[in-house]
Amino acid sequence: MNLDTPPCAVEIATYQISQTMLHALREIYRLFDGDIVLAMVLGELGQHAISGNHKGGVPGQRAKLRHSNAHSISAASGIPRETVRRKLDKLLAKGWVIELPDGGLSLNPALDAPLHLQFVDYNRELLAHMRQTVSTLEGIEF
Numbered sequence: 001m002n003l004d005t006p007p008c009a010v011e012i013a014t015y016q017i018s019q020t021m022l023h024a025l026r027e028i029y030r031l032f033d034g035d036i037v038l039a040m041v042l043g044e045l046g047q048h049a050i051s052g053n054h055k056g057g058v059p060g061q062r063a064k065l066r067h068s069n070a071h072s073i074s075a076a077s078g079i080p081r082e083t084v085r086r087k088l089d090k091l092l093a094k095g096w097v098i099e100l101p102d103g104g105l106s107l108n109p110a111l112d113a114p115l116h117l118q119f120v121d122y123n124r125e126l127l128a129h130m131r132q133t134v135s136t137l138e139g140i141e142f
Helices: 007-031 036-050 070-077 081-094 109-118 120-137
Strands: 097-099 105-107
Touching: 007 036, 007 120, 036 070, 036 081, 036 105, 070 081, 081 097, 105 109
Parallel strands: none
Antiparallel strands: 097 105
């Protein structure tokens, strides 16, 4: 932040960013029945599973999902490994995650479309909030 930035600009930016983040957190809380850590574990697993798939890939072509484990999710998120294991057990029970023959875990590709559809409205709404935030912040220099 530039020390010459007017306090009003900082307040506007802080408010707008906080409003967008709170909206996202409220929706995640709702979608995951209050278990935000479960959402984080699924998100970390999902990010790892698809990392690299969007760099130079062929549009519309599905890349292979990479697998992960409790240790790598714990290391990436800072969530204690035992907590990650309990959350992974919940995700396995829901069928959102599968255990692979080598012991790794991955998103369940059979549920990819239905699982994704549960979050389509959330993603659209979040994108609208993010666009509004960017629009508001465009004239503010830090």
